[in-house]
Amino acid sequence: MVRAERVRIRARHQEADGVVGATQEGGGRVRLELTALLALTACATLSTLSFHEPELQLQEIGVTGVGLTGGTFELVFDVYNPNAYRIRSTRLEVGVDLEGTHFGDALLERPLDLSPTNHSRVVVPVRFEWSGVGAGAKALLTRRAVAYALTGTVLLDTPLGDQRVTLHDSGNVPLKPFIR
Numbered sequence: 488m489v490r491a492e493r494v495r496i497r498a499r500h501q502e503a504d505g506v507v508g509a510t511q512e513g514g515g516r517v518r519l520e521l522t523a524l525l526a527l528t529a530c531a532t533l534s535t536l537s538f539h540e541p542e543l544q545l546q547e548i549g550v551t552g553v554g555l556t557g558g559t560f561e562l563v564f565d566v567y568n569p570n571a572y573r574i575r576s577t578r579l580e581v582g583v584d585l586e587g588t589h590f591g592d593a594l595l596e597r598p599l600d601l602s603p604t605n606h607s608r609v610v611v612p613v614r615f616e617w618s619g620v621g622a623g624a625k626a627l628l629t630r631r632a633v634a635y636a637l638t639g640t641v642l643l644d645t646p647l648g649d650q651r652v653t654l655h656d657s658g659n660v661p662l663k664p665f666i667r
Contacts (some may be wrong), residue, residue: 581639
């Protein structure tokens with residue numbers, strides 16, 4: 488079997504006496520150049536992306552249950568993603584202090600999708616025990632607002648790789664009424 492390495496083009500197909508044009512080759516080079524161009528475009532797009540930490544603001548605390556040994560409440564956050572791309576949280580750990588007393592720790596391992604340049608409402612459940620919470624427990628049951636402090640970390644999955652964001656926040660937050 489004989490294989491041709493080059494293709495020649497003849498004018499008027501089989502009737503022509505002479506060969507018109509040069510040997511045509513280099514089809515693989517066109518594919519290589521196109522692949523290189525696409526790779527450069529992708530790199531240029533990624534180089535313009537930068538990561539900005541999401542803004543997390545505690546909106547309210549809602550007591551959801553009270554028992555003999557403790558109770559549960561929800562931290563309701565407004566999370567703003569300032570980035571031009573979607574990010575996904577893979578883990579949220581937060582410690583909660585109310586009225587200067589450590590109340591509990593929350594862990595949210597459910598993935599959360601945060602849309603680009605958009606606000607999202609995130610609800611994090613917290614379980615606590617009555618022993619050792621003193622003034623914080625009284626504030627949860629009798630006040631309309633409570634002083635809080637939060638510390639923790641959020642693990643995020645971004646197009647630029649995994650990011651770890653540290654949380655530190657404090658202030659006063661309204662309490663959603665337990666009894667309606």
